Amino acid sequence: MKKSKPLSAYPGFSQVTWLCMALLYAPILVVAVYSFNAIRSITTWGGFSLAWYAKAFANPHIQAATINSLVVAVTASAAATVIATAAALALARGRGFRGRGGVFVLINLPLMIPEIVTAVAMLIFFLAVGFQLGLLTVIIAHTVFCVPFAYLPIAARLSGIETFYEDAAQDLYADRWRSFRFVLLPMMMPGIFAGLMLAFIISLDDFIITNMVTGPGTTTLPLAIYGMVRVGFSPEINAISTIMLLVSVFFVSLSYLVGRRRT
Amino acid sequence: MDSEQKNPAVEIRAVSKKFGRGAEQVKALDGVTLTIGDNEFFTLLGPSGCGKTTLLRMIAGFEQPDDGGIFLFGEDIKALPPHKRPVNTVFQHYALFPHMTVAKNVAFSLEMLGRAPAEIERTIGEMLALVKMEQFAARKPAQLSGGQQQRIALARALAPRPRVLLLDEPLSALDLKLRQAMRAELKTMQQQTGITFVFVTHDQEEALTMSDRIAVMSGGRVRQTGAPRDIYEKPRDSFVANFIGESNFLTVTVEKLEQDTAWCRLDGALLQCSCAGEAAGFGEARVSIRPEQISFSAGGNGGPALSGVVEGLTYLGTDTQLSVRLGDGQRLQARVQNAGREQPPPGPGERIRLKMNPGAARLLAD
Amino acid sequence: MTRARLLLLSPTLAMIGFFLLLPVALMAVYSFLSPGTYGGVEWLLSFDAYIQFFFERDFLTDELVFHTSYLSIYFRSFVQALAATVICLLIGFPTAYFIATRPPATRSAWVLLVTVPYWVNLLIRTVSMLFVIRDEGPLNGALTAVGIVDAPLRIAYTDFAIALGLVYSYLPFMVLPIYAAIERFDFSLMEAACDLYAGRWTILRRIILPTVKPGVVAGCLLVFIPSLGAYIAPDLLGGGKNLMIGNLVALQFQGSRNWPFGAAAAVLLLSVVLVALTVLARRRALSSAGN
Ligand SMILES: Nc1ncnc2c1ncn2[C@@H]1O[C@H](COP(=O)(O)OP(=O)(O)O)[C@@H](O)[C@H]1O
Numbered sequence: 001m002k003k004s005k006p007l008s009a010y011p012g013f014s015q016v017t018w019l020c021m022a023l024l025y026a027p028i029l030v031v032a033v034y035s036f037n038a039i040r041s042i043t044t045w046g047g048f049s050l051a052w053y054a055k056a057f058a059n060p061h062i063q064a065a066t067i068n069s070l071v072v073a074v075t076a077s078a079a080a081t082v083i084a085t086a087a088a089l090a091l092a093r094g095r096g097f098r099g100r101g102g103v104f105v106l107i108n109l110p111l112m113i114p115e116i117v118t119a120v121a122m123l124i125f126f127l128a129v130g131f132q133l134g135l136l137t138v139i140i141a142h143t144v145f146c147v148p149f150a151y152l153p154i155a156a157r158l159s160g161i162e163t164f165y166e167d168a169a170q171d172l173y174a175d176r177w178r179s180f181r182f183v184l185l186p187m188m189m190p191g192i193f194a195g196l197m198l199a200f201i202i203s204l205d206d207f208i209i210t211n212m213v214t215g216p217g218t219t220t221l222p223l224a225i226y227g228m229v230r231v232g233f234s235p236e237i238n239a240i241s242t243i244m245l246l247v248s249v250f251f252v253s254l255s256y257l258v259g260r261r262r263t
Numbered sequence: 264m265d266s267e268q269k270n271p272a273v274e275i276r277a278v279s280k281k282f283g284r285g286a287e288q289v290k291a292l293d294g295v296t297l298t299i300g301d302n303e304f305f306t307l308l309g310p311s312g313c314g315k316t317t318l319l320r321m322i323a324g325f326e327q328p329d330d331g332g333i334f335l336f337g338e339d340i341k342a343l344p345p346h347k348r349p350v351n352t353v354f355q356h357y358a359l360f361p362h363m364t365v366a367k368n369v370a371f372s373l374e375m376l377g378r379a380p381a382e383i384e385r386t387i388g389e390m391l392a393l394v395k396m397e398q399f400a401a402r403k404p405a406q407l408s409g410g411q412q413q414r415i416a417l418a419r420a421l422a423p424r425p426r427v428l429l430l431d432e433p434l435s436a437l438d439l440k441l442r443q444a445m446r447a448e449l450k451t452m453q454q455q456t457g458i459t460f461v462f463v464t465h466d467q468e469e470a471l472t473m474s475d476r477i478a479v480m481s482g483g484r485v486r487q488t489g490a491p492r493d494i495y496e497k498p499r500d501s502f503v504a505n506f507i508g509e510s511n512f513l514t515v516t517v518e519k520l521e522q523d524t525a526w527c528r529l530d531g532a533l534l535q536c537s538c539a540g541e542a543a544g545f546g547e548a549r550v551s552i553r554p555e556q557i558s559f560s561a562g563g564n565g566g567p568a569l570s571g572v573v574e575g576l577t578y579l580g581t582d583t584q585l586s587v588r589l590g591d592g593q594r595l596q597a598r599v600q601n602a603g604r605e606q607p608p609p610g611p612g613e614r615i616r617l618k619m620n621p622g623a624a625r626l627l628a629d
Numbered sequence: 630m631t632r633a634r635l636l637l638l639s640p641t642l643a644m645i646g647f648f649l650l651l652p653v654a655l656m657a658v659y660s661f662l663s664p665g666t667y668g669g670v671e672w673l674l675s676f677d678a679y680i681q682f683f684f685e686r687d688f689l690t691d692e693l694v695f696h697t698s699y700l701s702i703y704f705r706s707f708v709q710a711l712a713a714t715v716i717c718l719l720i721g722f723p724t725a726y727f728i729a730t731r732p733p734a735t736r737s738a739w740v741l742l743v744t745v746p747y748w749v750n751l752l753i754r755t756v757s758m759l760f761v762i763r764d765e766g767p768l769n770g771a772l773t774a775v776g777i778v779d780a781p782l783r784i785a786y787t788d789f790a791i792a793l794g795l796v797y798s799y800l801p802f803m804v805l806p807i808y809a810a811i812e813r814f815d816f817s818l819m820e821a822a823c824d825l826y827a828g829r830w831t832i833l834r835r836i837i838l839p840t841v842k843p844g845v846v847a848g849c850l851l852v853f854i855p856s857l858g859a860y861i862a863p864d865l866l867g868g869g870k871n872l873m874i875g876n877l878v879a880l881q882f883q884g885s886r887n888w889p890f891g892a893a894a895a896v897l898l899l900s901v902v903l904v905a906l907t908v909l910a911r912r913r914a915l916s917s918a919g920n
């Protein structure tokens with residue numbers, strides 16, 4: 001006898017879900033698998049090897065790009081986190097104020113404007129005011145588009161903290177600064193950390209904007225990968241891509257776990 | 264009473280506070296005037312939304328009055344920020360800092376005040392001993408039960424030895440047994456430390472059992488201030504009489520007024536009622552009388568004494584409550600203890616003679 | 630605004646206002662200037678950048694002649710984005726529904742599974758897709774080896790590849806809002822409908838879809854908007870031949886060097902996106918006011 005399905009189950013929906021998962025994960029998994037293939041072949045498996053990773057790490061071009069990427073990501077994510085924390089304190093605390101909606105839109109503006117538009121607008125601006133394109137312009141651009149990503153978990157965390165903790169601190173003779181420093185800030189820390197992680201990978205991953213506002217000689221990892229793909233596929237690309245995948249997954253998971261942690 | 268006159272711990276003078284604008288405006292406090300004596304256990308009692316928390320937050324410095332003044336031991340503190348006022352608060356939800364241990368929570372104010380480490384150590388010990396929580400010093404608040412958190416909140420607020428302790432419904436989150444135990448403990452603690460307690464609650468039983476004096480609030484106003492006994496036995500108006508305990512409200516005609524006694528006619532009988540000096544004039548008025556202040560005996564037939572017909576009986580365990588209809592149609596509840604009664608209570612339909620203890624009925628101001 | 634609040638907001642105002650809002654405004658100004666010879670602009674007012682979309686100046690007669698080469702890029706972008714949205718909906722709705730009807734314990738794991746790809750580098754994901762579908766890639770390798778096809782299937786560098794890339798890029802944006810809507814759906818309504826003799830598919834059409842429509846609309850806009858301005862997918866998977874708006878914009882600042890025209894193209898793209906976002910925000914506000 002056929003087992004009766006629950007009413008809420010539709011035939012075919014589970015198959016589509018698996019198709020969806022396959023679509024989302026198959027390409028990156030395939031690339032990861034090939035990055036360990038000892039030989040260049042697409043059709044045959046030549047045994048497990050880390051040779052392509054070694055080759056990638058030895059490539060001075062990639063080394064330089066990695067250093068640039070890290071410098072940019074660390075600086076921009078830190079700056080964006082500080083900015084976003086301050087903004088969250090202003091927006092999530094105290095009563096509503098005039099212009100609140102406007103500030104909110106401003107914070108999320110980098111998410112609303114298509115990346116390519118942001119990219120050319122910044123390029124125009126930097127050249128118009130006479131900025132030398134290079135590491136500095138890349139860092140500024142990254143800081144700007146990292147702000148909304150850092151803001152999200154910080155504001156979420158902050159709005160979950162009742163105002164009576166700050167009241168209690170002030171009641172116990174802490175002035176406003178110390179009630180922030182010793183009570184609110186430690187309680188916000190998981191959100192701030194989560195925001196920092198997200199900003200970090202968003203900066204690490206950016207291609208379109210970096211591509212526009214960078215100057216000659218300043219390459220980041222995505223730019224390096226793009227350049228290599230343009231020339232032709234090599235297993236080296238698979239190796240670097242796999243590492244970047246793992247870095248992203250690691251930081252997202254970390255951000256997710258820390259951000260959800262209850263104090 | 265004498266020391267209270269000389270040295271009021273807290274004085275609230277004609278304080279008003281509005282929240283919001285336009286149609287949504289709420290008058291949280293409306294001309295509140297109070298004097299809280301030193302060493303007093305003073306309770307703000309009233310239904311939810313009557314402005315108790317607002318008043319407490321104003322004393323702590325979290326809200327600014329729109330009008331009026333707040334004085335602490337004679338000093339105007341309106342301009343002082345919360346961290347400069349020598350008062351501490353036990354918050355309704357405890358507000359223990361979740362990222363600090365119990366000891367760190369208790370030490371917080373002392374560190375903010377820059378006390379010496381040795382003194383801080385000693386005070387932590389003393390305070391945890393006071394609330395019987397010594398062995399929990401290293402725990403985080405999340406690892407404590409509600410009752411334990413309550414004790415730590417108390418220890419933390421007492422650590423800097425405030426001159427006034429503010430408590431906002433500190434027992435409301437506890438279950439009944441714990442709540443009753445904590446009542447006694449709080450009272451003892453107040454007497455031991457000699458600190459003025461300003462205690463907020465919506466629970467009349469809590470207020471009656473713990474307080475030296477009570478201020479009954481409603482709609483942002485203080486309805487009556489007095490000792491628990493006065494509040495219970497001599498309610499000023501129908502709100503107070505209704506909010507605290509059970510009461511019968513009866514319409515009477517005032518015939519004669521003396522200083523604090525009014526002679527009122529009810530269904531032909533003359534009733535000796537107590538009244539405040541300020542009470543209304545002659546004519547129609549309302550009195551309140553507690554069910555347990557009405558006794559009865561069988562029989563009764565008009566005449567000068569009050570009588571009525573039993574309409575129903577409710578068995579309440581220790582007491583039996585009678586619902587009685589008077590000759591003029593007004594109804595009232597009378598209550599008698601079950602223990603020690605020889606004859607059974609009268610049955611429905613029986614006519615009984617009612618007796619009210621002299622002065623037990625209270626002439627209301629409204 | 631209090632002074633403390635202004636102080637806290639000043640870094641945001643400075644950073645985003647100065648380095649994003651101002652640049653976008655400047656870009657809009659540039660779209661009304663004349664192109665410089667080697668990139669850049671001449672400060673001469675001109676509407677040529679916008680006229681160029683529709684008309685070409687005839688070499689000989691100097692007359693404006695209507696042409697469609699740029700318009701067709703906009704049209705292609707719309708079609709591509711629309712195709713991606715429809716495919717995402719067809720895959721995303723059943724997926725969201727399936728996830729929302731899992732037991733609560735496994736639900737969040739599924740949601741995480743859908744979310745993670747979003748955080749993985751878009752460039753790398755697109756590169757991976759290209760790696761898999763190109764002529765010498767594993768997909769064609771497998772198809773040839775098994776003997777399904779003789780010569781490699783031409784998938785990469787086609788419009789289909791672009792659509793595939795867009796779907797792959799923005800599929801999570803479709804699933805998540807629909808999931809959020811279905812998760813709030815009261816499934817006892819379904820039993821009630823069934824009790825009234827409605828079949829499964831009737832219930833889906835008449836009961837579930839109308840209830841979760843705001844989530845579906847949000848998902849569609851969240852896929853359509855970034856697809857319209859996509860750059861990486863058409864650039865890599867389209868092989869640079871099948872342009873979309875994003876590539877058209879970028880080209881003006883890299884190759885052809887007509888800045889005012891690039892700025893104008895960007896302004897047009899931005900306007901469309903902002904209109905779409907306003908629609909989205911309106912609907913959000915409306916549905917939250919209804920609750
Ligand atoms: N910050 C505030 N904003 C607006 N209204 C408030 C605020 N605080 C209190 N109120 C209003 O003031 C009234 C009194 O509140 P409260 O003092 O908290 O009452 P209680 O503590 O007696 O329950 C209530 O109607 C409440 O809604």
Ligand SMILES: [Mg+2]
Nearest residue numbers: 312315316317
């Ligand atoms: Mg309250």
